[in-house]
Amino acid sequence: MNSRFVVKPELCIGCRTCELACSFAHAKNGRPGRSRIFVLGGGFKDLFVPVTCLQCEEAACAKSCLVNAITRNPETGAMDLDHDKCVRCMACIAACPFGCSLFDEQQELVIKCDLCGGDPACAKFCPTKALEYKPVTVRALRPAI
Amino acid sequence: MVSLTINGKVVRAEEGEYLLAVIRRMGIDVPALCDHAAVEPYGGCRLCMVEITKESWDGWKNYVTACLYPAEQDLIVNTHSEKVIELRTSLLDLFLARNPETPLIQKLAADHGLTKTSFEVVPEPNDCILCGICTRVCDEMGFAAISMVNRGHGREVAPPLNEAPPDCVGCLACAQACPTNYIKFEDIGTTRKIWGREFELLTCEKTGRPTITREFAAFLSKHRDIPEEYFKVNDEAHRDELASTMGRITRWSVQEETK
Structure with a gap:
């Protein structure tokens, strides 16, 4: 895991290109998937916040999955959901404290961000580089408590 | 290898x-x-x-x-x-x-070139193919609320004694995993009916939408160490919370920089 997904809300212009890119990147059998990234209002004027899976260190989705369908992908660092294993009990959807595990009614699948297997489409299409997937150079420090 | x-x-x-x-x-x-x-x-x-x-x-x-x-x-x-x-x-x-x-x-x-069986069709045919996915998924998840009962032509999937199963938490995994959609359930408002048992669905405090059953939430918080308040808000409201938190942090950091 050498790269991290970086979100900079101050650069987001709310164009929602990332949502489109996500839908088309996850199209299956000619059907676009539901977007796994959401551009929401940040509570201030002209501030947009792209919200997507944070790939938590101690992920509630993986803890809640009773059939171990959600595991850490060692290459990308993403929590990957195995659709063959998933029994659609919706436990992860209810457990995620950030609401980033969701149900796609069109494809009838539980979905979550998988970082497109190491090449996120949303970051590629973001015109202002509010979303980036870049190598980690400086280790993020734990905040002092 | x-x-x-x-x-x-x-x-x-x-x-x-x-x-x-x-x-x-x-x-x-x-x-x-x-x-x-x-x-x-x-x-x-x-x-x-x-x-x-x-x-x-x-x-x-x-x-x-x-x-x-x-x-x-x-x-x-x-x-x-x-x-x-x-x-x-x-x-x-x-x-x-x-x-x-x-x-x-x-x-x-x-x-395989078959349109009609050469055997006698059972008197009351149903969609259950007895694959056992529902019972095995239920076992795997740790509930074991349903199982195969009887033998021969009377074999079927049922809760113990054909009564409302006490171990069921109403997660719907059996119905969702069923390849033929034979297992029936009903979600009306905040009640869910499956295997002859009625469950109450938790509702989101902000959007009023149902999430998962009270029993399932209790099981997950007890055995999987997930705080119970996570289940009181649905995914949409959770995302809004995250957005406003990230919004406040962004606002604050931009102000700090311009100082």
Whole structure:
């Protein structure tokens, strides 16, 4: 895991290109998937916040999955959901404290961000580089408590 | 690693890996009804039957279910030999007698040239193909609320004593995993009915939408160490919370920079 997904809300212009890119990147059998990234209002004027899976260190989705369908992908660092294993009990959807595990009614699948297997489409299409997937150079420090 | 021959092609497989996984990886279409990635193989439907032999077996052949047979060195597998097709066709003939109106069975049977069973159709046919995915998924998740009962033609999936199952938490995994949608459930407002039991769904404090059942939430917070308040808000409201938190942080950091 050498790269991290970086979100900079101050650069987001709310164009929602990332949502489109996500839908088309996850199209299956000619059907676009539901977007796994959401551009929401940040509570201030002209501030947009792209919200997507944070790939938590101690992920509630993986803890809640009773059939171990959600595991850490060692290459990308993403929590990957195995659709063959998933029994659609919706436990992860209810457990995620950030609401980033969701149900796609069109494809009838539980979905979550998988970082497109190491090449996120949303970051590629973001015109202002509010979303980036870049190598980690400086280790993020734990905040002092 | 072992190397074996499947339909004339030499492939490599992990030692102890089941044949069906190797066959699927090669892109060969072998029907299997009781196969589910979340649970252990079961060998219930018998449709993934393949022909196996070895050079050293002197022309002797065996017919095994690929989902339960581990890959072995120098094994020669034939997934579509004449005998295998014949075996599969007669199995589907039996399936058609039990589930004549099930689209999944009808399609598989039609692929093998069968439109009507040569046996007598059961008096009250239903869509249950007895694959056991529902009961095994329930066991795997740690509830074991339903199981197979009776034998022979009376075999069916049922909760204990055909009463509302006390161990069920109403997660719907059995109904969702069912390949023929035989397991019925009802979600009306904030109540959910399955297996003759009624559950109350938790509702989101902000959007008023139902999330999961009270029992399931209690199970997850007790055994999986997830705070119970997580279940009181649905995904949409959770995202809004995250957005406003990130918004406040962004606002604050931008102000700090411009100071």
